[in-house]
Amino acid sequence: MQVQLTTNILKANDAIAALNRKIFSEKNIFVMNIISSPGAGKTTILEKLLLKLPPDIKPAVIEGDLATTKDAERIENTGVFALQINTLGGCHLDANMINQVLEKLPLEEINLLIIENVGNLVCPAGFDLGEDMKMVVLSVTEGNDKPLKYPVIFREAAVSVLNKIDLLNYVDFDLNQYEEDLIALNPDQRRFYISARTEEGLEPLIEFIVEKVRAKKGGE
Amino acid sequence: MHETALMESVLAILEESARKNGINKITKVKLKVGELTNALPEALELAFEAAKGDLLTKNAVLEIEQVKAYFRCQSCEKIFSLESPGFYCTFCHSRYVKIISGDELLIDYYEGE
Numbered sequence: 041m042q043v044q045l046t047t048n049i050l051k052a053n054d055a056i057a058a059l060n061r062k063i064f065s066e067k068n069i070f071v072m073n074i075i076s077s078p079g080a081g082k083t084t085i086l087e088k089l090l091l092k093l094p095p096d097i098k099p100a101v102i103e104g105d106l107a108t109t110k111d112a113e114r115i116e117n118t119g120v121f122a123l124q125i126n127t128l129g130g131c132h133l134d135a136n137m138i139n140q141v142l143e144k145l146p147l148e149e150i151n152l153l154i155i156e157n158v159g160n161l162v163c164p165a166g167f168d169l170g171e172d173m174k175m176v177v178l179s180v181t182e183g184n185d186k187p188l189k190y191p192v193i194f195r196e197a198a199v200s201v202l203n204k205i206d207l208l209n210y211v212d213f214d215l216n217q218y219e220e221d222l223i224a225l226n227p228d229q230r231r232f233y234i235s236a237r238t239e240e241g242l243e244p245l246i247e248f249i250v251e252k253v254r255a256k257k258g259g260e
Numbered sequence: 261m262h263e264t265a266l267m268e269s270v271l272a273i274l275e276e277s278a279r280k281n282g283i284n285k286i287t288k289v290k291l292k293v294g295e296l297t298n299a300l301p302e303a304l305e306l307a308f309e310a311a312k313g314d315l316l317t318k319n320a321v322l323e324i325e326q327v328k329a330y331f332r333c334q335s336c337e338k339i340f341s342l343e344s345p346g347f348y349c350t351f352c353h354s355r356y357v358k359i360i361s362g363d364e365l366l367i368d369y370y371e372g373e
């Protein structure tokens with residue numbers, strides 16, 4: 041007997057993601073899923089960004105990590121609630137992992153939830169978590185060939201951030217080619233160029249996020 | 261890699277469907293995997309071999325059809341495939357293109373008794 045299914049393999053994940061999205065929408069929480077390879081500087085960007093948010097933006101962070109709690113501790117040092125999900129070797133967060141920790145989050149007190157995904161440009165791209173926006177982070181030390189090498193995430197991310205631009209003069213990174221490739225992959229993407237270390241370019245990125253949070257809040 | 265997670269999901273879907281259809285043994289599983297999904301057929305096969313150890317799928321054969329990516333240009337309406345992952349129209353060079361295939365990750369069908 042042959043059974044025709046034509047079923048999306050990720051349907052279980054996508055169903056839970058839709059559930060998460062509904063919960064976040066009911067509570068007017070803007071959710072950002074940050075994806076990069078290890079070492080791109082996601083946690084440093086977050087540390088700087090969290091300290092500069094205006095008082096009406098109330099954030100919490102979920103840290104996805106293979107095994108350690110180091111990154112969550114760094115976030116907690118900024119005074120922001122941080123929750124660690126250890127994937128025990130898993131290369132990505134999935135919607136169910138987020139769903140499982142929802143009751144541990146101060147959902148009534150926040151309007152911005154930042155999910156720092158496991159460091160990896162391939163696997164997290166396929167798994168919807170229920171977020172409003174994916175943000176992909178690349179650092180200039182990784183090379184400008186990454187967008188074409190990992191087109192899925194660079195195409196799906198509404199926002200891209202190029203980090204460590206203070207090192208541009210010391211590495212072999214073709215900024216024009218990078219920009220051209222990104223425009224080809226995703227013409228509507230908002231692109232930011234920053235150095236989390238020197239804080240150059242951080243302000244426009246923060247403004248952009250604040251705007252998104254306020255829009256979802258419904259202009260209260 | 262995420263192929264393991266994908267395969268766990270495949271087996272869960274199969275189990276549920278087999279139960280509904282009174283199937284006790286699955287002999288063949290056919291997947292359609294788009295080239296834009298980042299899922300590697302070899303890794304999927306490996307994950308299947310590692311995960312299929314129960315009675316239902318123990319003797320099942322996995323067949324993977326790789327689906328090529330095709331796009332429709334939103335400016336000139338033409339359809340094209342991409343040799344390089346540039347994501348722009350081969351005809352009019354518009355950046356506004358829509359994926360019409362290549363992003364699927366499907367269980368097409370399975371056979372069982």
Ligand SMILES: [Zn+2]
Nearest residue numbers: 333336349352
């Ligand atoms: Zn065209």
